[in-house]
Amino acid sequence: MKGISSEIGAGGQPMQRFLREFILTTFKDKKLGGIGLSNLDDSADFGEYVITIDGHTVQPIFFPGGDIGRLAICGTINDLSVMGAEPVAVASSLIIQTGFPEENLRTILESMSKALEEVGASLLCGDTKVVDDPIDIYVTTAGIGRYNQHLEKNLGVVRSYREYPYNFIGDNTLLPGEKIIVTGTIGDHGISLMSLRENLGFETSLRSDVNPLWPVVKSALRVGGVTAMKDVTRGGLSMVLNELAAKSGVNIHIYEEKIPVRREVRAATEMLGLNIYEIACEGKAVIGVLEPFAKQVVRAIRGTKYGGEAEIIGEVVETSGEGHVILKTRVGGETLLDPPMGDPVPRVC
Ligand code: MG
Numbered sequence: 001m002k003g004i005s006s007e008i009g010a011g012g013q014p015m016q017r018f019l020r021e022f023i024l025t026t027f028k029d030k031k032l033g034g035i036g037l038s039n040l041d042d043s044a045d046f047g048e049y050v051i052t053i054d055g056h057t058v059q060p061i062f063f064p065g066g067d068i069g070r071l072a073i074c075g076t077i078n079d080l081s082v083m084g085a086e087p088v089a090v091a092s093s094l095i096i097q098t099g100f101p102e103e104n105l106r107t108i109l110e111s112m113s114k115a116l117e118e119v120g121a122s123l124l125c126g127d128t129k130v131v132d133d134p135i136d137i138y139v140t141t142a143g144i145g146r147y148n149q150h151l152e153k154n155l156g157v158v159r160s161y162r163e164y165p166y167n168f169i170g171d172n173t174l175l176p177g178e179k180i181i182v183t184g185t186i187g188d189h190g191i192s193l194m195s196l197r198e199n200l201g202f203e204t205s206l207r208s209d210v211n212p213l214w215p216v217v218k219s220a221l222r223v224g225g226v227t228a229m230k231d232v233t234r235g236g237l238s239m240v241l242n243e244l245a246a247k248s249g250v251n252i253h254i255y256e257e258k259i260p261v262r263r264e265v266r267a268a269t270e271m272l273g274l275n276i277y278e279i280a281c282e283g284k285a286v287i288g289v290l291e292p293f294a295k296q297v298v299r300a301i302r303g304t305k306y307g308g309e310a311e312i313i314g315e316v317v318e319t320s321g322e323g324h325v326i327l328k329t330r331v332g333g334e335t336l337l338d339p340p341m342g343d344p345v346p347r348v349c
Helices: 012-025 067-083 102-119 150-157 189-199 214-223 236-248 263-272 291-303
Strands: 044-046 049-056 087-095 122-131 138-145 177-181 226-231 251-255 284-288 310-316 325-328 332-338
Touching: 049 067, 067 087, 067 102, 067 138, 067 214, 067 226, 087 102, 087 214, 102 122, 102 138, 102 214, 150 214, 150 226, 177 291, 189 263, 214 226, 214 284, 226 236, 236 251, 236 284, 236 325, 284 291, 284 332, 291 310
Parallel strands: 087 122, 251 325
Antiparallel strands: 044 049, 049 138, 087 138, 177 284, 177 310, 226 284, 251 310, 325 332
């Protein structure tokens, strides 16, 4: 009998195939709003709300810049935020190994509480199980976000230029001519974990970017013109761009020299032979914006705590419907940025 391979949990092409072959063939998409199960978006909407859920199994559970508690809250908050939804409530399931130090649990819970406070969301309910399996701790978080005045303003701006099919922000909604923004440096999370695991010595200067994206997203929505959004997680920038392009049926041009990458992150990827575009982030989003608003949106994002290095990195071009991402290199060449098989660094979230 065929077993489940670790690749399907790595956020790349095999996971997409798994979702189509197992999930979408088993469950009917009884849409309650515009974006449902079969959209495979960051969240799904029902009435004035969106819902999402994420399991977190990161190793090690404490890392430079955060821990599994902050990661669990931010991961969920970010999937709500990139729908344009204001994060309001989280439910959490803790699965803890017998003998896990109480002090560590307290630290993780405090990280969760602090991350929730940053965006004004609350923990509404939860569940705790203790097992003998050697897992340390797994944290699963479900979240609910709601329609808000910033999203309403944004949709008003977008609809004065083009049609828009949803009441929240989708990821299959890019049109030619729109600009692509990344909200900051890429690869920080994956490389800081890898560096810690492999003792590369970057731990002192390199930290995970695990942060809640709602303030960044809110600043963009306030300007208006946002047409599509996804947070960059497993599979990195490449996965997100490829999903946006394929789902929207457009091609995207990306300019290598515009993509913000920290010096230490670039050095580490070169040392390890990793593709920087496939490394996980935990506090960055890719945003599609109407061209006339792109510069103003970047300025607004740069004014927020976690958006200081936002850049316009590319644009949506006229399409053959193939969903290609084309990287324009520094030296003037072109290469196809293929969707990754998964994240090359395992258990990053
Ligand atoms: Mg997401």
